[in-house]
Amino acid sequence: MSEFKALDGTGAVAEAMRQINPDVVAAYPITPQTAIVQTFSEFVADGLVDTEFITVESEHSAMSACVGASAAGARVMTATSSAGLAFMWEILYVAASNRLPIVMTNVNRALSAPINIHCDHSDSMGARDAGWIHLFCENAQEAYDTVIQAVRIAEHPDVLLPVMVLFDGFITSHAEERVEIFDDAKVKAFVGEYKPKHSLLDLDHPVTYGPLDFTDYYFEHKRQQVEAMRHAQKVILDVADEFAKTFGRKYGLFETYRLDDAEVAIVVSSSTAGTARAAVDKLRAQGAKVGLLKPRVFRPFPAQEMVAALQHLKAVGVMDRAISFGSMSNAGPLFLELAAAMKIYDAGVPMADFVFGLGGRDIVPSQIEGVFRSLLQIAETGRVSELVSYVGVRE
Amino acid sequence: MSKLVEVRWHGRGGQGAVTAGKVLAEAALDAGLYFQAFPEYGPERMGAPIQAFTRISDHPVDLHCQIEEPDVVVVLDPTLLGTVNVTEGLKPDGILLVNTSASPAEIREQLNLRTGRVFTVDASRIALETLGREITNTPMLGALVKATGLFEVEAIVEQTRQRFTKKHMKADIVEANITAIRRAAEEVKEG
Numbered sequence: 001m002s003e004f005k006a007l008d009g010t011g012a013v014a015e016a017m018r019q020i021n022p023d024v025v026a027a028y029p030i031t032p033q034t035a036i037v038q039t040f041s042e043f044v045a046d047g048l049v050d051t052e053f054i055t056v057e058s059e060h061s062a063m064s065a066c067v068g069a070s071a072a073g074a075r076v077m078t079a080t081s082s083a084g085l086a087f088m089w090e091i092l093y094v095a096a097s098n099r100l101p102i103v104m105t106n107v108n109r110a111l112s113a114p115i116n117i118h119c120d121h122s123d124s125m126g127a128r129d130a131g132w133i134h135l136f137c138e139n140a141q142e143a144y145d146t147v148i149q150a151v152r153i154a155e156h157p158d159v160l161l162p163v164m165v166l167f168d169g170f171i172t173s174h175a176e177e178r179v180e181i182f183d184d185a186k187v188k189a190f191v192g193e194y195k196p197k198h199s200l201l202d203l204d205h206p207v208t209y210g211p212l213d214f215t216d217y218y219f220e221h222k223r224q225q226v227e228a229m230r231h232a233q234k235v236i237l238d239v240a241d242e243f244a245k246t247f248g249r250k251y252g253l254f255e256t257y258r259l260d261d262a263e264v265a266i267v268v269s270s271s272t273a274g275t276a277r278a279a280v281d282k283l284r285a286q287g288a289k290v291g292l293l294k295p296r297v298f299r300p301f302p303a304q305e306m307v308a309a310l311q312h313l314k315a316v317g318v319m320d321r322a323i324s325f326g327s328m329s330n331a332g333p334l335f336l337e338l339a340a341a342m343k344i345y346d347a348g349v350p351m352a353d354f355v356f357g358l359g360g361r362d363i364v365p366s367q368i369e370g371v372f373r374s375l376l377q378i379a380e381t382g383r384v385s386e387l388v389s390y391v392g393v394r395e
Numbered sequence: 396m397s398k399l400v401e402v403r404w405h406g407r408g409g410q411g412a413v414t415a416g417k418v419l420a421e422a423a424l425d426a427g428l429y430f431q432a433f434p435e436y437g438p439e440r441m442g443a444p445i446q447a448f449t450r451i452s453d454h455p456v457d458l459h460c461q462i463e464e465p466d467v468v469v470v471l472d473p474t475l476l477g478t479v480n481v482t483e484g485l486k487p488d489g490i491l492l493v494n495t496s497a498s499p500a501e502i503r504e505q506l507n508l509r510t511g512r513v514f515t516v517d518a519s520r521i522a523l524e525t526l527g528r529e530i531t532n533t534p535m536l537g538a539l540v541k542a543t544g545l546f547e548v549e550a551i552v553e554q555t556r557q558r559f560t561k562k563h564m565k566a567d568i569v570e571a572n573i574t575a576i577r578r579a580a581e582e583v584k585e586g
Contacts, residue, residue: 175433177429
């Protein structure tokens with residue numbers, strides 16, 4: 001039987017980790033770490049899990065220990081946030097390139113400077129080319145559900161890639177919500193046992209991880225990583241289907257809301273997508289044909305599927321909680337990626353980027369309604385006067 | 396309840412506004428409702444003005460932003476009235492509940508508030524008499540549920556007992572908090 005609990009995002013993820021009972025968790029236990037690792041360490045101390053819990057002296061070491069444990073054949077999880085993820089950067093690539101199915105939650109928070117502890121997506125967006133699968137979650141329930149699915153996605157023999165589960169710092173990580181926690185046995189059955197095909201401790205089938213690989217085979221290994229990422233999309237959907245059959249909630253590559261008959265739409269991920277639904281409802285009540293697309297899977301980027309969902313529109317606005325400094329018009333990563341896809345697949349829909357919420361700046365429904373009004377104007381005139389604008393900033 | 400109820404808490408660091416918001420949310424959980432409870436995070440300093448927020452609804456809560464137009468405002472510390480605009484955004488038919496020895500009419504006068512419903516309770520005195528310390532979150536919870544009718548007072552009593560016991564608080568302290576809740580529920584006045 002499921003149980004409903006009052007948990008914040010970190011507590012919900014810690015519950016998922018308790019149920020998954022990974023072989024190894026290696027983590028840097030203090031700031032910028034979140035309560036995920038603190039709560040999980042209590043489960044370790046209370047004997048609720050069998051996990052080998054390794055506290056290390058830095059996030060670089062945390063991911064290094066995860067890499068070693070995963071190569072040895074263990075099911076490995078960790079958690080980080082903000083500067084912690086940035087400090088892991090070198091080893092993020094090592095984990096992905098060695099095809100190690102590590103599952104890590106990253107609570108999306110801003111990077112310094114100036115010093116800021118609040119939400120934006122700069123941290124994980126900076127790691128978007130590291131070879132990890134990126135799954136964004138709107139609330140604590142999605143974070144819990146997604147961590148459970150992430151284990152299956154990462155360990156699938158067609159994938160074998162690390163997965164980052166992403167949710168908004170403070171907004172989701174520290175807000176208490178009603179969360180459905182599944183029966184322990186059902187979660188254990190769903191994630192199953194991890195039986196790695198290749199592991200360092202399998203002495204009968206010796207393997208080498210991460211040796212020198214100069215001009216002779218490095219390129220081929222990178223090419224294989226591309227194949228793994230290509231396979232990931234189908235596996236993500238298959239695991240979501242099985243999850244829906246087992247637990248009842250349906251997930252996809254993205255979620256749409258009142259999009260089919262919409263004339264303009266906003267594309268925004270994570271917690272802000274929920275706030276945007278309220279704005280959609282309000283404007284719909286006034287007769288405006290507005291809709292929403294909430295990306296869930298950012299890596300691998302579901303370009304064709306998103307274009308298919310958006311190509312009937314008269315204007316699309318992307319809301320980015322990060323800036324790709326020096327990119328075209330200093331736009332955000334989500335906009336750049338989607339704009340390219342819309343062009344390549346001939347969607348021909350005018351688009352604009354709306355950067356918001358950096359460093360935790362709050363975003364409320366009235367501001368999102370303002371974005372919709374800009375999009376309705378673009379739809380009417382067919383002209384985009386500002387490719388990138390900023391919502392809620394003092395100019 | 397057929398709609399979303401949004402509560403904004405004003406307190407000072409150390410008075411337990413965040414905990415009060417969470418106890419209220421957990422009462423919502425027991426009632427089978429959806430909820431959100433979250434603080435406004437900033438530098439956490441004892442005595443500095445802080446806000447916390449609670450949303451309660453019979454539907455899943457989609458909003459993930461701060462509360463701009465609360466249905467209910469709770470002021471845990473009377474000295475905030477002169478320094479923080481506690482009625483900002485309060486809905487015209489909203490409820491203001493203040494910890495003060497003043498009457499509701501005096502608070503209306505002080506804040507020049509002509510709309511909504513105003514409740515007062517001397518939670519500081521109740522806290523001092525029951526807990527021996529001016530931590531006003533539990534009595535204010537009692538006054539809040541009485542004033543709003545959101546939940547039964549005994550539901551909050553039960554939630555507080557569970558939460559505080561789980562946090563390994565001594566039994567006499569837990570009971571003192573429960574006395575504070577019940578007394579505030581009896582003493583809260585509308586005007």
